[in-house]
Amino acid sequence: MPVFNSHTAFEIARGVKAFLNLEAGLTRNGLLDPQVSRDKDEEISRLRAELARLRSAPRPASSSTEEAPIFFLIGRSKSGTSWLMRLLNFHPEILCRGEGMFFDKDSPRSLLRALSRSEEVQTWLARSPWTRQAPDEGLKSMLGTFVSRAMMQRLEGARGRVGTKRIVGDKSPFKSANTVKDIGTFCPGAKVVHIIRDGRDVAVSSAHHRWNNATDVGGHRNLTPDQVAKREAYRSDPSAFLATGESIFAEGHVAEIARSWKESVGGTVENAASLGENYYELRYEDLLAEPIAEVRRLLGFLGADSGEKVAKECVEAASFEQLSGGRAQGEEDSSSFYRKGIAGDWKNHFSEEDKRVFKEEAGKLLIRLGYEKNLDW
């Protein structure tokens, strides 16, 4: 899949010409016998065919990620993507940063949306004689190449500081199952790591995340006075609050999360089938229970050094104690991004009604992913 350099190609064109001119000159001067000339004709047509083959190879844009050691770390938000990003970034060979937000045109912050929404870009694509056939295709390849270029450039920069870095990854949580599809389209050949967490824990974590991003504490999310009261009640005495059996969730929030978890996570698993061996799935829960074994497997997938020693260092550097600034796992700080860091916390939070709603919306996916055997929980 050649991305060749313009000077080289100009030289080739010139080379063909020089070759032909030379042949003409030699023949004119009687220096070339007809047999050699015939051989050369064959050779020239063969070389030309080869050139044509090189040129008709798939577009540079789609090939660049095949060559470049690029991966995307994705997952539903509150599923451990930041934790895993930090963990991987500690690896001497890996640069992992976030959040690029390259894909999914329905995602308000994505690059794809930015390009799709630029009227001027769209008009150009629609009217240029170079694009008339397929403006969307053009946009795609352009974006894919740009993404890998931006990431490779960062990798170069990081290599200046840590010479061993050679694999680069972007961590971006997804909003929908489009993200994995987009990666397959725009950056075919890139590796994708999908971290999955029990949707019920995602829901609990999301509720706390909402509280932390409320406008009254400097965030962007509007909470009803009811919700603020709930938050304050929980924070002043979590166990007393939970003992009342009241839900921590705002009206409709459990259903909303269960639905989006089902659609985005379930959809991603389905859409990832087309990525084949370039797709890798791991569980938040497994990463908690067997961190070193899990990390070693993941590093193997990424083509990085997966020795026990380096895996252990990564795990320790990104331990909950480190990330939370000293708290032990399970020791809750409701206001922290690294709140509690455990699996199954939903059991402490879900009201009976919350369970019913979640079961209804996403009970089947819980079973399919092996989080439950049936709906009797």
Added chain:
Amino acid sequence: MTSGIEGNGRSSLLARVRGLYRGRLRALADGKATFASGGAGSEASSTPVFFVTGLGKSGTRWLTKILDSHPEILCKGEGRFFSASWHRADLESESDKALASSLYYALTHSDHLRFWIERSVWSRDDEPDEHLKALMRLATDYFLTAQLSETDKMLVGDKSPLQDEEFMREVSEVYPGAKVIHIIRDGRDRTVSSMHRGWRRASQGYLHRLTSEELTMGEALREDPNKLVETGMFTEERLRQAARHWRLLVGRAVRDGRALLGPDYTEVRYEDLLVRPNEEVERLLDFLGADTEPKIVEHCVSSARFEKLSKGRERGEEDPTSFYRKGVAGDWRNHFTAEDSRIFKEEAGDLLIQLGYEKDLDW
């Protein structure tokens, strides 16, 4: 040059040429590593890309046809990749007939895009413009090579009119390594041609920027071509503006092209292309690295002959309603009044001298 080559010498020379050529093919194939390992973008290129540019009504389309008829060259237009300052609002219309803004304008003026670049962890530490440049380069590369790959040609070029004075600088920054052919025509002839174009577009219902005074003059001229002998065909404002425009854009393109693109830049005169087409076309093909076999040169020249483009008229035989109106050099002498000459001299006399169209201001 080949006379001294005998026997083994001859075949070893052939072997060397063959080896050289194979080596180049290999280099081409190995080029795939460029992007993956380099990453910085500017060195990651694809095919031999060139641009044909020139001020409107200077023969850009004619030259495009000549080049496109070469078996190794795909050349068409107008991609309007460059000229970041060129946008649709120039035409003050949202009409469907309005052209799209340049791609560079579109990319540099998308608030969403800039916002993303300024915020994303992958780009926010750099100059946003550098990323936009890279995006522009990758896009241009992509579009041109995508179409090239559907043909069995080797070289691809876009014909983009000179829209502003930054063209050469933009090419040198965004697309180092691309070749540029700049076609230049006597500013007086192109001004005459351009005026005819304005009237033609107005009469055919296209967007135009003519004043009502100019439209009236156009009608008068159409009714009786001799009517304007004394008054001329231009308003003073139009002529001054056209002369100034030619001086600024062509002058800057010549200066920047030579200084910034060096060997990747060449010029051709509309007038030379008229009087010695084969010689000039051969030179341009050689510049691009295309086959300059005389038969091919002849084929290119004749496929784009005026008679062919104008569907049967001879050069000099005027049809004011046609894009290929008259196709001659020096027609300004039939149109310029003494006052017109004075105005043009005042605005652009120096560039006419610099480009060799005149020796001095005594014309």
